[in-house]
Amino acid sequence: MFWGHLDVLRAAIVKSLLVAGVFGVAAFCFKEELFAVILAPKDANFITYRLLYSFSGLVMEVGASDFLVKLINTGLVKQFIIHMKAALCAGILCASPYILYQLFRFVSPALYVNERKYMVWVVGGGYAMFALGVSVSYFLIFPLTFRFLGTYQVSGEVENMIALQSYISTLMTMSLAMGLVFEIPILSWLFAKLGLLSDGFMRKYRKHAVVVILVVAAIITPTSDVFMLSLVALPMWLLHEISILMVHRTG
Incomplete structure (x- = not known):
């Protein structure tokens, strides 16, 4: 019985890894589209900034250079490594509904009917709230944080050039933190x-x-x-x- 459950678990893990791998490879191949999403909050015409300008009554043309923060690369292989990590995270994120489904299939036979109902609510609700928290971070908290810190200067003689690794790390950390908070x-x-x-x-x-x-x-x-x-x-x-x-x- 134990080895049978272990085989089922191993099969679920293998299937989840394969699906995540497929999505990860797809994300790696669509590099431009992937980083267009990741780097969008650094642009002055990001939707959050445009909405804030609209609400405050300010007039701003789309694409206007309201602020400019340059991202730089400080290592020979760091851009490639960041590309791989971003693709891996995107693959896991896209495959997460299937991964949760596989885990539920593995656990559900050991649950009573009412426990399965609660399990569906907890897993489904938890996934939805985590996604909502990540969205709040991506569209609201991170853009405003990036704009404040990216444009803050102790002197006009000091130009801000943010390392790409710092940008990606801050984005992922804040998104994960807000996802858990939600x-x-x-x-x-x-x-x-x-x-x-x-x-x-x-x-x-x-x-x-x-x-x-x-x-x-x-x-x-x-x-x-x-x-x-x-x-x-x-x-x-x-x-x-x-x-x-x-x-x-x-x-």
């Missing part, structure tokens, strides 16, 4: 279902949660700027309040 409602719902969390407990320690949120936001935010700190902390606070409502309805 799992708060799903985890709260799961803990409430298991009887480990109540809305009364969360309301009682709401002020403590705000302090924790500010600390985590300060760690995630690569700058001490109050605006950036608030930009990260606000979604986290909203997620905490949504979690309280979800736990209350669960109870």
Whole structure:
């Protein structure tokens, strides 16, 4: 029985790796399209900047040189390595629904019917919230952070030229961090279902949660700027309040 389960698990892992590999190779081949997405937030005509200008009443033509930050490469093989890493991450991201499906197929035979239902909600909801968190980071938090740090100068004589590796690392770190942060409602719902969390407990320690949120936001935010700190902390606070409502309805 044990070896049978091991064979099923091995088959699921192999299939997941093959699908991720196919998507990764495809992403590697479509280099221009891949990095057009990755490097988009550094351009002045990125959708976030255009919307902010529109909301603030400023007039800006698409493609106008409102700010310019140059990305540079500082190593002989770093661009190729970054290309491979980006393609690998893109492949895993594209294959993630299939990977989750394979894991669910492996685990579901050992679950009761009601447990399978909860598993679907946790996995599906967790995936959706993670994707939402990554989107918030990509379209809102990272562009504003990059613009602030990329254009900040201690003197006009010092020109900003950001290393490509630093850009990619910051983008991936912030995206992963926000994706995990957006799992708060799903985890709260799961803990409430298991009887480990109540809305009364969360309301009682709401002020403590705000302090924790500010600390985590300060760690995630690569700058001490109050605006950036608030930009990260606000979604986290909203997620905490949504979690309280979800736990209350669960109870």
